Amino acid sequence: MDKVIGIIGGSGLYDIAGLENRKWQAVETPFGSPSDELLTGELDGVRMVFLPRHGRGHVHMPTTVNYRANIAAMKTMGVTDLVAVSAVGSLKEDYAPGDFLVVNQYIDRTFAREKSFFGTGLVGHVPFSHPTCARLSEVCLEAGHEAGGTMHRGGTYVAMEGPQFSTLAESRLYRSWGADVIGMTGMPEAKLAREAEICYACIAMITDYDCWHPDHDAVDVAQVVATAKANAQLARSVIAALPKRLKGPQSDCASGCNRALDGAIMTAPECRDPEMKEKLNCVAGRVL
Numbered sequence: 001m002d003k004v005i006g007i008i009g010g011s012g013l014y015d016i017a018g019l020e021n022r023k024w025q026a027v028e029t030p031f032g033s034p035s036d037e038l039l040t041g042e043l044d045g046v047r048m049v050f051l052p053r054h055g056r057g058h059v060h061m062p063t064t065v066n067y068r069a070n071i072a073a074m075k076t077m078g079v080t081d082l083v084a085v086s087a088v089g090s091l092k093e094d095y096a097p098g099d100f101l102v103v104n105q106y107i108d109r110t111f112a113r114e115k116s117f118f119g120t121g122l123v124g125h126v127p128f129s130h131p132t133c134a135r136l137s138e139v140c141l142e143a144g145h146e147a148g149g150t151m152h153r154g155g156t157y158v159a160m161e162g163p164q165f166s167t168l169a170e171s172r173l174y175r176s177w178g179a180d181v182i183g184m185t186g187m188p189e190a191k192l193a194r195e196a197e198i199c200y201a202c203i204a205m206i207t208d209y210d211c212w213h214p215d216h217d218a219v220d221v222a223q224v225v226a227t228a229k230a231n232a233q234l235a236r237s238v239i240a241a242l243p244k245r246l247k248g249p250q251s252d253c254a255s256g257c258n259r260a261l262d263g264a265i266m267t268a269p270e271c272r273d274p275e276m277k278e279k280l281n282c283v284a285g286r287v288l
């Protein structure tokens with residue numbers, strides 16, 4: 001089977017251009033409704049599936065985005081390679097608004113979200129020391145360079161609950177941890193993509209310096225929106241440069257993303273809850 005590229009668009013990215021046979025279609029999942037209809041089509045002969053994380057018109061809060069439904073919908077649509085685009089604040093002087101950073105680590109500070117497809121009656125634990133797919137992240141970097149973006153390879157994303165921005169003390173704390181960027185949606189999205197055995201990469205679009213930088217105003221929505229709007233076209237060009245690099249049949253991922261569930265299920269076969277099994281079939285059917 002050929003690869004299918006999924007794109008989750010963050011703040012400022014609610015649609016993508018250039019798709020042939022484009023069609024918005026509703027997808028329901030056992031975990032509920034995704035943030036919006038999914039936009040499907042082809043680019044350079046590769047199937048693409050796009051979903052605006054907050055819905056068109058930005059109607060879902062970071063806390064109330066149905067991350068499980070979003071990832072389950074992507075899996076149901078056959079997505080093998082999922083690229084998330086996220087607006088983030090910078091925690092480092094060198095990462096300036098307008099730059100892009102391809103994330104390779106996370107610190108999860110969120111606390112009010114469903115973080116797993118598993119649950120009572122069907123327990124599973126996937127490896128997550130390297131939360132993003134190295135191959136797909138490299139492809140994102142190359143695509144970013146081709147599109148003319150200022151790209152940074154690897155960095156740590158602090159996922160905060162929000163929706164309020166950080167206090168100065170929090171921002172300083174995250175900097176002291178060596179974190180690079182901060183946002184509100186990277187988790188549990190990356191965790192769920194791993195459970196669903198989808199290769200996942202995150203292109204963080206830096207929109208502001210959060211509130212720690214003495215030479216910059218503290219972040220507000222106007223700043224984020226202005227920078228995100230100014231960079232949306234560049235983000236679209238990065239996305240447009242992906243298909244030719246990913247064209248072709250699905251193969252085993254060197255990072256093991258598409259085999260993450262091998263040996264992950266703890267619940268004895270005879271103790272597995274049939275309803276849970278049915279519910280999880282769309283994401284973990286391969287091993288159930």
Ligand SMILES: CSC[C@H]1O[C@H](OP(=O)(O)O)[C@H](O)[C@@H]1O
Nearest residue numbers: 010011062086087183184185224
């Ligand atoms: C509009 S500012 C805060 C908002 O922007 C980011 O969203 P996304 O990651 O979906 O691009 C951030 O995480 C917050 O949700």
Ligand SMILES: Nc1ncnc2[nH]cnc12
Nearest residue numbers: 087088089182183184210
């Ligand atoms: N400074 C910031 N903090 C959290 N989320 C953000 N998204 C964009 N900028 C952000």
